[in-house]
Amino acid sequence: xxxxxxxxxxxxxxxxxxxxxxxxxxxxxxxxxxxxxxxxxxxxxxxxxxxxxxxxxxxxxxxxxxxxxxxxxxxxxxxxxxxxxxxxxxxxxxxxxxxxxxxxxxxxxxxxxxxxxxxxxxxxxxxxxxxxxxxxxxxxxxxxxxxxxxxxxxxxxxxxxxxxxxxxxxxxxxxxxxxxxxxxxxxxxxxxxxxxxxxxx
Numbered sequence: 001x002x003x004x005x006x007x008x009x010x011x012x013x014x015x016x017x018x019x020x021x022x023x024x025x026x027x028x029x030x031x032x033x034x035x036x037x038x039x040x041x042x043x044x045x046x047x048x049x050x051x052x053x054x055x056x057x058x059x060x061x062x063x064x065x066x067x068x069x070x071x072x073x074x075x076x077x078x079x080x081x082x083x084x085x086x087x088x089x090x091x092x093x094x095x096x097x098x099x100x101x102x103x104x105x106x107x108x109x110x111x112x113x114x115x116x117x118x119x120x121x122x123x124x125x126x127x128x129x130x131x132x133x134x135x136x137x138x139x140x141x142x143x144x145x146x147x148x149x150x151x152x153x154x155x156x157x158x159x160x161x162x163x164x165x166x167x168x169x170x171x172x173x174x175x176x177x178x179x180x181x182x183x184x185x186x187x188x189x190x191x192x193x194x195x196x197x198x199x200x201x
Contacts, residue, residue: 009067013037016106026166028111029158030061038063041077041148043158044111046140048167050119051133052080055140056155058148061110071101072110078146078155081131081139082118089127091117 014037020030030042040061046052057078064070074094076083083089091113092100122128131139144156 006065009063009065010037012068013063016108020108025108025111026160026162028115030107030111033060038065038067040107042111043155044115045159046143047115047118051136052082052118052140053167055080055143056159057143058146058155058158059114061107068103068106070098072107074110074114076127077148078143079139080118080143081129081136082122084127084129087127090125 013032017032017037026045028042028044030040033039033041040063041058042061043056043058046055046057055078057076057080059074059076059078062073062075064072071094073088074091075088076085079085088094090097122130144154146155147153
């Protein structure tokens with residue numbers, strides 16, 4: 001987006017960045033790319049008890065110049081079997097649904113909502129894919145050594161390594177009701193189904 005964004009948006013983004021730095025999550029990290037406050041890169045840990053467990057996935061978050069009055073766009077960079085790589089994804093808190101966006105939501109809200117939607121079937125949503133569970137598990141393992149580009153670190157280096165006990169105690173932060181993924185719905189419930197908006201390779 002560049003640094004020509006509105007002063008109000010920049011102040012809001014700086015405030016959110018400060019809050020994220022002061023109270024970091026063990027399960028995701030997000031920060032601006034270089035000096036551009038409107039383009040962020042993130043890494044998120046796959047939720048436990050799902051086929052994404054053990055994986056770390058990176059993506060891009062692009063904030064509009066009138067943020068927080070309008071929602072961001074989210075693009076995944078690491079192959080995951082849930083969303084297409086390099087394509088904007090459709091969630092109720094992304095740029096595909098400006099009518100549902102609430103300015104009180106922020107980057108932390110977006111990361112927690114994204115993480116909660118990993119195990120939910122795509123049901124043909126834009127950018128969604130429903131690959132077989134075993135392939136997703138394979139991608140979760142491979143994601144740890146994924147590198148976004150030259151000079152960047154492997155995904156496993158972007159988040160702290162957690163013990164099995166710490167993973168078992170994983171308590172996601174609250175997500176607004178409007179953004180919550182449907183309870184107890186997971187692709188793992190239909191092993192190897194593979195149906196969805198795009199077939200597995």
